Amino acid sequence: GESVGLHLPTLSVQEGDNSIINCAYSNSASDYFIWYKQESGKGPQFIIDIRSNMDKRQGQRVTVLLNKTVKHLSLQIAATQPGDSAVYFCAENTGNQFYFGTGTSLTVIP
Amino acid sequence: GAVVSQHPSWVICKSGTSVKIECRSLDFQATTMFWYRQFPKQSLMLMATSNEGSKATYEQGVEKDKFLINHASLTLSTLTVTSAHPEDSSFYICSAGEGQGSGEQYFGPGTRLTVT
Numbered sequence: 001g002e003s004v005g006l007h008l009p010t011l012s013v014q015e016g017d018n019s020i021i022n023c024a025y026s027n028s029a030s031d032y033f034i035w036y037k038q039e040s041g042k043g044p045q046f047i048i049d050i051r052s053n054m055d056k057r058q059g060q061r062v063t064v065l066l067n068k069t070v071k072h073l074s075l076q077i078a079a080t081q082p083g084d085s086a087v088y089f090c091a092e093n094t095g096n097q098f099y100f101g102t103g104t105s106l107t108v109i110p
Numbered sequence: 111g112a113v114v115s116q117h118p119s120w121v122i123c124k125s126g127t128s129v130k131i132e133c134r135s136l137d138f139q140a141t142t143m144f145w146y147r148q149f150p151k152q153s154l155m156l157m158a159t160s161n162e163g164s165k166a167t168y169e170q171g172v173e174k175d176k177f178l179i180n181h182a183s184l185t186l187s188t189l190t191v192t193s194a195h196p197e198d199s200s201f202y203i204c205s206a207g208e209g210q211g212s213g214e215q216y217f218g219p220g221t222r223l224t225v226t
Contacts, residue, residue: 008151034214043116043203043217044154089153091215096142098205098215100154 008087010105019077019108023090023101028071032093035064035075037086038103044089047075082108112138114206116218123194123225131189131221133160133204139184140206144215145177148201160187160204194225 013019025033031052036044048059050066050073057064063076073090085108090101113136123129133143141162146154158179159167166179178190187206191198201222205215 008153032213036217041220041222043114043220044205045217046214049214097156097159098144099156100146103153105151 008103008105010107012107012109013080015080015082015108015110017080019075019080019084019106021075021077021088021104021106023073023075023104025071025073025090025092025101026099027092027094028068030092030094033064033066033073034091034093034098035062035073036089036091036100037084038089039086047088077106080106080108082110084108112136112206112208112216114204114216114218116202116204116221118221119219120222121224123223125195125225126193128190128192129194129223131191131202131204131223133187133189133206133218135185135206135216138206138208140187140208141184143181143187143204143206145179145187145189146203146205148203148220150201154203157189162187191223194223196225199223199225 034049035047038044048064050057050064061078065074087103087105089103091098115134117132143160145157148154157172160179160181162181168174181187203220205217207213207215
């Protein structure tokens with residue numbers, strides 16, 4: 001597979017600040033990317049997606065940026081709230097399969 | 111949105127026994143489902159692609175005789191962990207999409223397996 005199981009990096013932000021979570025993907029042929037949020041003991045929850053023919057996509061309070069040159073994705077969360085505390089994963093679609101990045105644990109400080 | 115369920119949500123079994131985990135797409139049909147494994151504080155690792163009516167495709171390093179996958183209908187895939195050992199204890203998650211090819215995947219809530 002293309003994902004590697006490593007211990008999660010962490011990010012702490014103050015409530016109300018903006019958060020930026022980064023992800024490096026591995027396959028230059030990947031054409032579709034998704035950001036997921038996972039709370040403890042639960043399955044991943046879809047946040048936002050982007051196809052490789054785009055470099056930016058905005059949702060409600062979230063923005064995904066895609067830099068295909070350096071195989072890098074970022075997720076920006078505006079006005080971070082305590083409910084945003086979770087682990088965030090990017091996933092890349094290669095062929096018909098999805099591979100997950102390492103993930104980042106976000107903690108929002110009230 | 112589309113809903114994927116898993117059953118059971120948590121199972122504890124003795125070493126040497128087999129455990130079956132079900133993944134169901136509740137309001138859509140899924141010709142392809144995916145099974146992932148997740149250790150604490152780690153990412154999801156794709157185990158296999160479950161194809162309705164045909165054999166599953168396993169990722170490198172995943173023992174197909176250990177993790178039996180059956181995708182008997184368009185709404186149900188099962189993962190059976192055979193002769194479970196404590197090192198098989200993990201969080202198992204399935205996902206399904208509404209079409210083939212790249213597209214949004216809907217994830218089940220996961221099944222926590224504890225082997226004693």
